Amino acid sequence: MENQPNGRARPVRLRDVAALAGVDISTASRALSGQRKVSADATKRVSEAAAALGFAPNQAARNLRLSRTMALGIVIHHFDSPIYLDALEGLGGVYHEHGYELMITTARGDPALYQLLMQRLYERRVDGLILWTPPAVGGALDPFTSGDTPVLAIGVLSAPSPAVPHLNVSEKQPIDAAVQRLAALGHRSLYYLSSPRSSSRQRLPVLDAAARRAGVTFVHEEAPLDQPMPALCDQLRRWLGGPERVTAVIADHRHLGRVTAALHLINVRVPEDVSLIGFARSRWAQEMWLPAATIQTDAVQFGRVVGRTMIDWLGGTRPPETTEVPVAEWIERATIGPAPRP
Amino acid sequence: MENQPNGRARPVRLRDVAALAGVDISTASRALSGQRKVSADATKRVSEAAAALGFAPNQAARNLRLSRTMALGIVIHHFDSPIYLDALEGLGGVYHEHGYELMITTARGDPALYQLLMQRLYERRVDGLILWTPPAVGGALDPFTSGDTPVLAIGVLSAPSPAVPHLNVSEKQPIDAAVQRLAALGHRSLYYLSSPRSSSRQRLPVLDAAARRAGVTFVHEEAPLDQPMPALCDQLRRWLGGPERVTAVIADHRHLGRVTAALHLINVRVPEDVSLIGFARSRWAQEMWLPAATIQTDAVQFGRVVGRTMIDWLGGTRPPETTEVPVAEWIERATIGPAPRP
DNA sequence: CTGAAAGCGCTTACAG
DNA sequence: CTGAAAGCGCTTACAG
Numbered sequence: 001m002e003n004q005p006n007g008r009a010r011p012v013r014l015r016d017v018a019a020l021a022g023v024d025i026s027t028a029s030r031a032l033s034g035q036r037k038v039s040a041d042a043t044k045r046v047s048e049a050a051a052a053l054g055f056a057p058n059q060a061a062r063n064l065r066l067s068r069t070m071a072l073g074i075v076i077h078h079f080d081s082p083i084y085l086d087a088l089e090g091l092g093g094v095y096h097e098h099g100y101e102l103m104i105t106t107a108r109g110d111p112a113l114y115q116l117l118m119q120r121l122y123e124r125r126v127d128g129l130i131l132w133t134p135p136a137v138g139g140a141l142d143p144f145t146s147g148d149t150p151v152l153a154i155g156v157l158s159a160p161s162p163a164v165p166h167l168n169v170s171e172k173q174p175i176d177a178a179v180q181r182l183a184a185l186g187h188r189s190l191y192y193l194s195s196p197r198s199s200s201r202q203r204l205p206v207l208d209a210a211a212r213r214a215g216v217t218f219v220h221e222e223a224p225l226d227q228p229m230p231a232l233c234d235q236l237r238r239w240l241g242g243p244e245r246v247t248a249v250i251a252d253h254r255h256l257g258r259v260t261a262a263l264h265l266i267n268v269r270v271p272e273d274v275s276l277i278g279f280a281r282s283r284w285a286q287e288m289w290l291p292a293a294t295i296q297t298d299a300v301q302f303g304r305v306v307g308r309t310m311i312d313w314l315g316g317t318r319p320p321e322t323t324e325v326p327v328a329e330w331i332e333r334a335t336i337g338p339a340p341r342p
Numbered sequence: 343m344e345n346q347p348n349g350r351a352r353p354v355r356l357r358d359v360a361a362l363a364g365v366d367i368s369t370a371s372r373a374l375s376g377q378r379k380v381s382a383d384a385t386k387r388v389s390e391a392a393a394a395l396g397f398a399p400n401q402a403a404r405n406l407r408l409s410r411t412m413a414l415g416i417v418i419h420h421f422d423s424p425i426y427l428d429a430l431e432g433l434g435g436v437y438h439e440h441g442y443e444l445m446i447t448t449a450r451g452d453p454a455l456y457q458l459l460m461q462r463l464y465e466r467r468v469d470g471l472i473l474w475t476p477p478a479v480g481g482a483l484d485p486f487t488s489g490d491t492p493v494l495a496i497g498v499l500s501a502p503s504p505a506v507p508h509l510n511v512s513e514k515q516p517i518d519a520a521v522q523r524l525a526a527l528g529h530r531s532l533y534y535l536s537s538p539r540s541s542s543r544q545r546l547p548v549l550d551a552a553a554r555r556a557g558v559t560f561v562h563e564e565a566p567l568d569q570p571m572p573a574l575c576d577q578l579r580r581w582l583g584g585p586e587r588v589t590a591v592i593a594d595h596r597h598l599g600r601v602t603a604a605l606h607l608i609n610v611r612v613p614e615d616v617s618l619i620g621f622a623r624s625r626w627a628q629e630m631w632l633p634a635a636t637i638q639t640d641a642v643q644f645g646r647v648v649g650r651t652m653i654d655w656l657g658g659t660r661p662p663e664t665t666e667v668p669v670a671e672w673i674e675r676a677t678i679g680p681a682p683r684p
Numbered sequence: 685c686t687g688a689a690a691g692c693g694c695t696t697a698c699a700g
Numbered sequence: 701c702t703g704a705a706a707g708c709g710c711t712t713a714c715a716g
Contacts, residue, residue: 014695037701061708092446102446121443284626367709381685406694407711
């Protein structure tokens with residue numbers, strides 16, 4: 001810091017360090033970077049001067065000179081799940097380790113705003129961009145792709161453009177494990193209660209395939225989260241008592257608490273009468289009063305994988321079109337048990 | 343975009359626009375900014391050239407020239423609650439409206455990393471900084487404060503330094519309302535079950551004062567979130583049946599589900615035998631199978647208030663040392679009712 | 685109204 | 701090894 005006439009301090013510049021050390025600014029720069037040969041004497045004087053003045057280089061200026069920003073952008077369509085927090089922690093950690101800063105923006109569900117945010121991040125010249133569940137994004141992508149800026153999509157069934165590789169959480173392995181386990185316990189018919197979200201819909205083909213492989217029946221229903229309790233009770237009673245003879249219920253995390261309560265109300269015991277499994281996508285999803293068997297996603301780890309993929313691309317290695325990231329695991333708990341005798 | 347020898351496009355510069363329009367770069371700059379008088383003819387040619395080339399100004403360069411970054415930093419001690427997502431949405435929205443970008447970092451609970459992140463944001467020359475529940479931060483603050491960079495603290499009992507004003511969510515008004523309501527319903531003794539978090543501890547004096555004003559007794563216990571169910575049942579039985587004659591339970595959101603279940607297990611009906619109120623700090627906290635009467639924080643709104651406070655400070659208006667932000671409200675639901683007859 | 689020049693704070697070929 | 705100079709992409713007094 002250096003005092004200005006008005007008494008305030010303004011940031012110390014490299015020029016100030018060089019002056020105090022009695023060398024040219026270019027020598028000071030080289031001494032501090034350690035890249036090129038500088039005499040021991042000059043190096044010493046420069047580092048002492050830097051320390052004395054509390055010099056902290058202006059990275060914005062440095063990056064302008066180097067035609068980069070060391071900033072990476074992310075546009076999130078909507079902060080509608082705690083999963084983003086986990087993922088941001090993993091992503092930010094990797095970015096930080098590599099010296100990048102994260103510029104975060106959210107479109108609050110508005111596609112027009114989503115495109116505007118992309119435009120703004122382009123004007124910032126972010127070195128790379130992540131699009132989380134992007135809407136149709138059209139020409140907003142062009143400035144990035146024509147300049148070969150890495151752009152990654154997350155949480156989409158298909159990428160917004162062939163120029164944009166995408167990554168998804170894969171629950172295939174734990175879903176298989178869970179279904180196999182249920183089959184081994186004698187269950188012959190599963191019921192999946194999902195919420196109206198794209199991540200839930202992505203599970204359908206996977207659950208279906210797993211059920212097929214395990215030789216069990218699979219039925220599915222989607223219900224809104226604010227469905228009244230009596231309706232949910234009726235629904236469960238119908239499936240459990242119906243011709244399908246459902247003996248295992250799989251529910252999205254957001255339904256899990258309600259399902260537990262509904263089973264209680266209709267006097268169905270867990271796991272004696274029915275086995276219960278939940279999907280959990282974030283750390284907070286685990287906080288249930290009844291610890292359920294779970295297909296648990298490690299979203300922090302997912303964030304780390306996405307971060308590394310971005311860093312690798314910045315290093316020259318383009319990722320494949322599609323990457324299924326296996327960061328979910330099957331966690332068996334006491335809410336599952338042998339199928340009841342018919 | 344302009345094609346380079348290698349076939350890639352590189353960003354169009356103002357210089358390219360000026361060349362195409364046949365004017366000096368300074369005229370192009372002025373025409374695009376609209377600040378100073380430029381002839382209609384030149385303005386037209388420049389804007390056409392800009393459009394034709396798809397010119398998007400390099401804000402990093404612009405900001406360097408203007409000695410600012412239009413970037414604001416935030417350091418979050420730990421992503422340990424979904425409340426951050428709500429708050430970030432509000433904060434980011436306000437920042438965006440004013441042309442600022444948000445650089446987000448998290449220390450994952452590590453005080454040393456916290457200071458390092460502050461240092462890095464200083465090197466980025468962020469125009470302002472938010473410290474969320476900062477640990478002892480010491481000299482890491484100096485570069486900011488000696489340069490009069492706005493720094494705000496959030497979620498602390500006292501600011502890390504007198505130079506750092508702080509803002510907190512205030513639940514005073516809804517807590518008062520809830521306690522008054524319980525008193526009016528004939529309740530004479532309240533029990534608060536909290537989790538071991540600083541936000542919970544901040545509630546104690548507020549609850550205590552409210553109880554005093556309403557003329558009711560207030561008892562409190564802190565329990566870990568992984569406390570076994572039988573222990574919780576015992577605990578509740580003790581208070582409800584004990585000499586305190588507790589008839590109303592207030593619980594942190596994270597305990598609420600467990601408490602509901604425990605009351606069920608010990609055959610205590612809600613609200614006939616006991617009234618139940620929860621604290622909720624984020625949107626996701628509402629997703630309970632039993633919709634409880636709630637002291638609900640609007641964390642998005644809190645984020646907006648913090649954002650505006652920062653923007654105002656950047657505009658010259660320094661906030662007071664301490665601001666209690668009244669963004670919580672009392673939401674009455676069917677989990678409260680008249681106190682049972684003794 | 686417009687152009688030539690300086691400068692934001694750095695880094696790095698280019699000569700010495 | 702070191703200094704003088706150019707330049708990253710902009711903006712803005714300063715002359716004309």
